[in-house]
Amino acid sequence: MHRAVIIGGGFGGLYAARALKNDNVSITLVDRRNFHLFQPLLYQVATGALSPGEIASPLRVLLRKQKNAQVLLADAVDLDPTARSLILDKGEIPYDSLIVSTGAHHFYFGHEDSWEPVAPGLKSLEDATRIRHKILYAFEAAEREPDPDTRRRWLTFVIVGAGPTGVELAGALAEIANDSLRHDFRSIHPEESRILLLDTSPRVLTAFPESLSAAAERQLLRLGVRVKPSVRVTAIDADGVTYYTSTGSSERIEAHTVLWAAGVKPSPWGEILARRTEAKLDRTGRVIVNADLTIPGHPEIFVIGDLAYREQDGAPLPGIAPVAMQEGRYAASVIVNRLNGQTPKPFSYFDKGYLAVVGRNSGVGVIGGLKLHGFIAWFVWLFVHLMYLAQALNRVLVFLRWGYQYVTFYRGARLITGDDDPSGHQEKPR
Amino acid sequence: MHRAVIIGGGFGGLYAARALKNDNVSITLVDRRNFHLFQPLLYQVATGALSPGEIASPLRVLLRKQKNAQVLLADAVDLDPTARSLILDKGEIPYDSLIVSTGAHHFYFGHEDSWEPVAPGLKSLEDATRIRHKILYAFEAAEREPDPDTRRRWLTFVIVGAGPTGVELAGALAEIANDSLRHDFRSIHPEESRILLLDTSPRVLTAFPESLSAAAERQLLRLGVRVKPSVRVTAIDADGVTYYTSTGSSERIEAHTVLWAAGVKPSPWGEILARRTEAKLDRTGRVIVNADLTIPGHPEIFVIGDLAYREQDGAPLPGIAPVAMQEGRYAASVIVNRLNGQTPKPFSYFDKGYLAVVGRNSGVGVIGGLKLHGFIAWFVWLFVHLMYLAQALNRVLVFLRWGYQYVTFYRGARLITGDDDPSGHQEKPR
Numbered sequence: 137m138h139r140a141v142i143i144g145g146g147f148g149g150l151y152a153a154r155a156l157k158n159d160n161v162s163i164t165l166v167d168r169r170n171f172h173l174f175q176p177l178l179y180q181v182a183t184g185a186l187s188p189g190e191i192a193s194p195l196r197v198l199l200r201k202q203k204n205a206q207v208l209l210a211d212a213v214d215l216d217p218t219a220r221s222l223i224l225d226k227g228e229i230p231y232d233s234l235i236v237s238t239g240a241h242h243f244y245f246g247h248e249d250s251w252e253p254v255a256p257g258l259k260s261l262e263d264a265t266r267i268r269h270k271i272l273y274a275f276e277a278a279e280r281e282p283d284p285d286t287r288r289r290w291l292t293f294v295i296v297g298a299g300p301t302g303v304e305l306a307g308a309l310a311e312i313a314n315d316s317l318r319h320d321f322r323s324i325h326p327e328e329s330r331i332l333l334l335d336t337s338p339r340v341l342t343a344f345p346e347s348l349s350a351a352a353e354r355q356l357l358r359l360g361v362r363v364k365p366s367v368r369v370t371a372i373d374a375d376g377v378t379y380y381t382s383t384g385s386s387e388r389i390e391a392h393t394v395l396w397a398a399g400v401k402p403s404p405w406g407e408i409l410a411r412r413t414e415a416k417l418d419r420t421g422r423v424i425v426n427a428d429l430t431i432p433g434h435p436e437i438f439v440i441g442d443l444a445y446r447e448q449d450g451a452p453l454p455g456i457a458p459v460a461m462q463e464g465r466y467a468a469s470v471i472v473n474r475l476n477g478q479t480p481k482p483f484s485y486f487d488k489g490y491l492a493v494v495g496r497n498s499g500v501g502v503i504g505g506l507k508l509h510g511f512i513a514w515f516v517w518l519f520v521h522l523m524y525l526a527q528a529l530n531r532v533l534v535f536l537r538w539g540y541q542y543v544t545f546y547r548g549a550r551l552i553t554g555d556d557d558p559s560g561h562q563e564k565p566r
Numbered sequence: 567m568h569r570a571v572i573i574g575g576g577f578g579g580l581y582a583a584r585a586l587k588n589d590n591v592s593i594t595l596v597d598r599r600n601f602h603l604f605q606p607l608l609y610q611v612a613t614g615a616l617s618p619g620e621i622a623s624p625l626r627v628l629l630r631k632q633k634n635a636q637v638l639l640a641d642a643v644d645l646d647p648t649a650r651s652l653i654l655d656k657g658e659i660p661y662d663s664l665i666v667s668t669g670a671h672h673f674y675f676g677h678e679d680s681w682e683p684v685a686p687g688l689k690s691l692e693d694a695t696r697i698r699h700k701i702l703y704a705f706e707a708a709e710r711e712p713d714p715d716t717r718r719r720w721l722t723f724v725i726v727g728a729g730p731t732g733v734e735l736a737g738a739l740a741e742i743a744n745d746s747l748r749h750d751f752r753s754i755h756p757e758e759s760r761i762l763l764l765d766t767s768p769r770v771l772t773a774f775p776e777s778l779s780a781a782a783e784r785q786l787l788r789l790g791v792r793v794k795p796s797v798r799v800t801a802i803d804a805d806g807v808t809y810y811t812s813t814g815s816s817e818r819i820e821a822h823t824v825l826w827a828a829g830v831k832p833s834p835w836g837e838i839l840a841r842r843t844e845a846k847l848d849r850t851g852r853v854i855v856n857a858d859l860t861i862p863g864h865p866e867i868f869v870i871g872d873l874a875y876r877e878q879d880g881a882p883l884p885g886i887a888p889v890a891m892q893e894g895r896y897a898a899s900v901i902v903n904r905l906n907g908q909t910p911k912p913f914s915y916f917d918k919g920y921l922a923v924v925g926r927n928s929g930v931g932v933i934g935g936l937k938l939h940g941f942i943a944w945f946v947w948l949f950v951h952l953m954y955l956a957q958a959l960n961r962v963l964v965f966l967r968w969g970y971q972y973v974t975f976y977r978g979a980r981l982i983t984g985d986d987d988p989s990g991h992q993e994k995p996r
Contacts, residue, residue: 189617196750209706276639320626
């Protein structure tokens with residue numbers, strides 16, 4: 137039987153495995169984690185609206201009924217393309233087709249060592265609970281801080297990067313400060329928090345049409361978020377952020393909470409492929425793929441999702457879930473076509489649209505070519521995200537939490553758990 | 567206004583704070599965590615049935631409407647009883663009455679350094695997610711293990727301590743192995759797992775009547791749990807447990823997963839009180855309290871919950887939630903009585919009963935003097951625990967999860983999160 141091995145249980149890998157459900161193919165899905173993570177809702181865990189379990193589904197459960205699929209919790213560390221063998225941290229597995237779908241993680245433009253400890257990014261569940269810890273802890277520290285300057289620093293939140301993640305985080309943070317925590321403190325007024333959103337671009341959501349960027353910016357302003365466009369961050373430490381403004385002057389914001397939503401870098405599998413095969417990487421490290429999503433000289437190796445670089449209509453495909461899903465399904469179809477002696481058509485992304493939510497009752501997006509903003513965009517966003525959640529139970533739980541939160545402003549998952557952040561931040565009150 | 571300071575937001579502290587709701591008392595509740603934890607359901611988080619957020623409620627939310635109460639996230643480190651001042655990690659707070667309700671944590675009888683890293687106990691949410699990690703990881707490691715001996719070691723689970731926590735953990739583990747994971751693996755059969763429950767006593771649930779211990783043991787046997795009574799553990803390491811049997815011979819079980827449910831030790835506040843006041847401790851370190859739950863020479867200092875030692879009808883009060891709740895309410899009433907110039911009656915615990923659940927559809931317990939076992943005990947347990955959950959939203963969510971799990975055997979919170987256990991266990995496949 138044809139052996140298809142998939143690395144990564146994100147949208148790309150999972151949809152590829154599922155697409156092979158009825159085919160005479162033996163599938164092995166390798167992941168370091170035992171669950172599929174619904175990344176588009178990760179910021180809701182980071183802001184206490186949802187619990188980790190509500191946006192994560194065990195891969196074994198998702199593939200339980202698919203008898204031709206096996207899940208392996210393992211770390212794929214290298215490749216022998218001649219022997220067609222995937223090397224794991226322990227042992228190796230032979231493959232006839234390999235689908236590499238290992239995604240991307242955050243990138244600090246060379247400042248990993250100094251910036252990552254103080255300005256966490258948002259890619260994993262651990263990142264999300266770490267950010268939740270930071271945000272909630274800041275209010276607690278402010279509540280018991282007598283010094284007004286230090287208190288102000290605890291109540292200042294800076295988000296670097298105004299793409300969808302940054303905008304959604306900023307909107308949720310504003311909701312926390314303005315509504316969720318409003319009546320919970322005795323010494324501070326959470327609604328006096330300052331939330332700043334920084335970006336190098338002159339506008340937020342650069343991937344969206346200009347009119348929608350402007351709409352999102354208005355929505356952010358209404359929530360009290362200060363947008364600082366065209367700035368270049370030069371330093372981040374435990375007490376604040378320093379940046380150059382568009383006029384070239386250096387400014388500083390004093391803040392104990394800085395969140396990173398600016399850069400992503402493809403997974404190390406790009407470099408493994410470049411080393412072991414003829415695969416070429418783009419400037420940022422993504423693997424440049426053929427029209428059938430395979431790499432040059434290796435029609436049996438597919439690269440999909442955020443790790444792949446492919447242009448369509450003169451622009452690179454964006455690193456978003458729908459692209460990964462369609463690429464996963466396409467790679468599966470190529471494998472099946474070939475087994476049947478057919479020649480597959482080149483991959484073509486069908487753009488259904490994209491959305492970003494900005495706090496409560498508002499959002500922006502393009503659906504089927506139609507520009508939406510305000511309440512309708514928010515509503516469509518809710519609907520689409522609920523619909524795509526992998527499990528029925530999670531759909532019900534998330535629906536309940538959202539409904540309850542909509543009526544009461546209450547965020548149910550407001551726990552400060554885990555050890556204190558080992559960062560430069562003063563997670564313990566001094 | 568009379569200043570009441572409460573250390574600890576568990577059942578004792580929370581119920582004390584709430585009981586003072588309508589009184590002319592200013593309350594400060596100090597806790598290191600920002601939430602109240604519903605400990606009786608902690609084993610359900612450890613076994614993937616519930617998410618952490620579903621059994622934890624932010625203290626600020628629970629006390630939001632109580633305008634005379636303030637919550638402080640801080641570590642209470644010492645006491646100046648003469649100045650009536652509670653010393654925090656940063657700053658101090660003066661009090662007129664102090665309620666110490668800091669509970670207990672696990673105790674390894676002097677083997678903390680060697681046993682705790684390999685055999686986690688179950689007292690905090692972090693403990694629960696760590697145990698969940700261990701249990702779920704064991705099945706994953708077994709799935710990819712070719713060597714039958716090592717595989718068997720991954721599929722052997724030992725629980726030390728057959729009190730309610732140990733029995734409930736064993737029952738849930740059996741359910742996981744027999745039902746929840748049954749169809750999820752391709753190489754192993756989770757239902758072939760061995761689950762062993764060890765205790766020094768000759769029977770499980772020693773605090774229960776003998777007939778109920780026997781019923782619980784029968785229920786455990788039916789689930790496939792092997793009960794080993796009258797044994798004394800002498801060594802625990804990453805590969806197994808060594809113990810003396812009742813006949814004096816030394817035996818060993820090879821197992822990669824050992825869980826600790828045997829001993830608890832009162833919080834360090836017992837020693838702080840003993841050092842700073844005349845308070846006496848019992849053999850295990852609990853504070854021996856007066857009939858009004860205060861300590862000798864300090865009618866303004868109350869000790870309640872698991873930290874307090876008090877006998878009633880010739881037996882010490884057990885370290886369970888109902889005792890702590892009633893003690894919390896009582897301490898509050900003493901404060902109010904005194905403010906009104908009244909003399910309070912001595913504390914008397916009203917025993918409504920106690921319950922333990924053993925897997926699915928069965929349990930044992932005493933309610934209002936009536937012995938229950940089997941389905942009815944299980945059903946009453948479900949009802950009582952739902953009823954006592956602090957928040958309506960959590961009640962709905964837990965009810966939903968339980969209902970769904972009852973029908974589908976599905977455990978929704980099956981995530982292996984967090985970094986690998988820094989213990990002696992091989993959490994990473996070798």
